[in-house]
Amino acid sequence: xxxxxxIGSARKGGNTSALTKIVFEELEKEGIETELIELAGINLNGxxxxxxxxxxxxxxxxxxxxEMNELITKMDEADAIIIGSPTYxxxxxxxxxxxxDRAGLVGIANDYLFKxxxxxxxxxxxxxxxxxxxxxxNKFYFINQMIVPGSVYWNMGIGSQPxxxxxxxxxxxxxxxxxxxxxxxxxxxxx
Numbered sequence: 001x002x003x004x005x006x007i008g009s010a011r012k013g014g015n016t017s018a019l020t021k022i023v024f025e026e027l028e029k030e031g032i033e034t035e036l037i038e039l040a041g042i043n044l045n046g047x048x049x050x051x052x053x054x055x056x057x058x059x060x061x062x063x064x065x066x067e068m069n070e071l072i073t074k075m076d077e078a079d080a081i082i083i084g085s086p087t088y089x090x091x092x093x094x095x096x097x098x099x100x101d102r103a104g105l106v107g108i109a110n111d112y113l114f115k116x117x118x119x120x121x122x123x124x125x126x127x128x129x130x131x132x133x134x135x136x137x138n139k140f141y142f143i144n145q146m147i148v149p150g151s152v153y154w155n156m157g158i159g160s161q162p163x164x165x166x167x168x169x170x171x172x173x174x175x176x177x178x179x180x181x182x183x184x185x186x187x188x189x190x191x
Contacts, residue, residue, distance in 0.1 A: 001186050002033040004078035005122075006071060008085040008096030012040035015124035015165035016084040019157045019175050022166075023082065023122065026179025032186060035078075037071070044068055044098035053109040061102050072103050072113075079186060080118035081146075083137045090129030092136050100140045107144050118185055119146040120178060123156040124165055130156045149185050151178040 005024070009016045017038060024034045044066050052062035059076060060069040075081050083099065085092040092100070107113040121137035123130045134154050141148050155178050157171025158164070165171055 001079045001190055002035065002077070003027055003080040003082060003182065003186070004074050005034070005036050005082035005084060006075075006096075006099060007036065007038045007040075008083070008093040008099065009038065009124070010040055010086075010093065011162060012038050014040075014086065014162045015157060015159040016086050016122060018159075018163060018165050019122050019124060019171065020082060020084050022172055022175035023120070023179040023182065026176055027183050030183035030187070032183055035074070037074070039093075039095040042067055042095065044095045044102070046098050047101035047105060051105075051109075053106045057110055059106065059110050059113060061106055063102070068098070068102050071099065072106055075103060075107075076113055078117065079190065080120070080182060081114065082120050082122055083140065084122035084124070085133050085137065087123060087125040087129045087133050090132045092133050096137070100136065104140050104144060112145050115145040116189075117146050118182060118189065119144075119148055120182060121155055122175070122178075123154070125156055125158055126160045127158075130154070147185065147189070149178065149181040151175075151181060
């Protein structure tokens with residue numbers, strides 16, 4: 001079993017990554033393989049709405065000018081997908097928006113490529129707006145017929161500077177329980 005996390009922060013090793021690593025610790029305790037991809041320094045193009053993915057049905061986007069098709073392949077191969085984003089103007093980062101739009105459309109065009117995979121959002125926030133980010137990522141999961149486990153609160157942690165989220169006791173607890181619930185669900189789905 002493998003969990004892929006794609007982190008859309010502009011800062012490598014920031015709070016979104018730190019929160020994801022807490023989830024990964026719980027998954028790894030249960031023998032589940034993890035892979036973290038940070039999009040910092042990468043610029044994903046937005047969707048062109050050309051709908052070639054519906055014509056080609058080759059599990060890829062017609063736009064080959066960025067890393068999107070590599071990400072889609074990794075998402076297809078994973079049993080669970082974590083999408084993590086910081087809160088930028090009360091929404092996901094631009095790279096995560098591009099991922100949601102393009103991977104989502106390719107997934108739907110290819111007979112719901114991500115159907116019944118497990119998906120979990122992780123959100124880092126300085127102060128407010130995180131519920132919109134949580135909602136945007138979950139909508140990607142739901143429209144792609146994915147299974148979304150919960151925790152004891154929305155999957156978010158608070159912090160401004162890199163590493164601050166590790167000091168958010170409630171956020172750390174939320175991530176640990178999310179990791180436990182993901183591991184349990186992965187084992188149930190894969191037996």
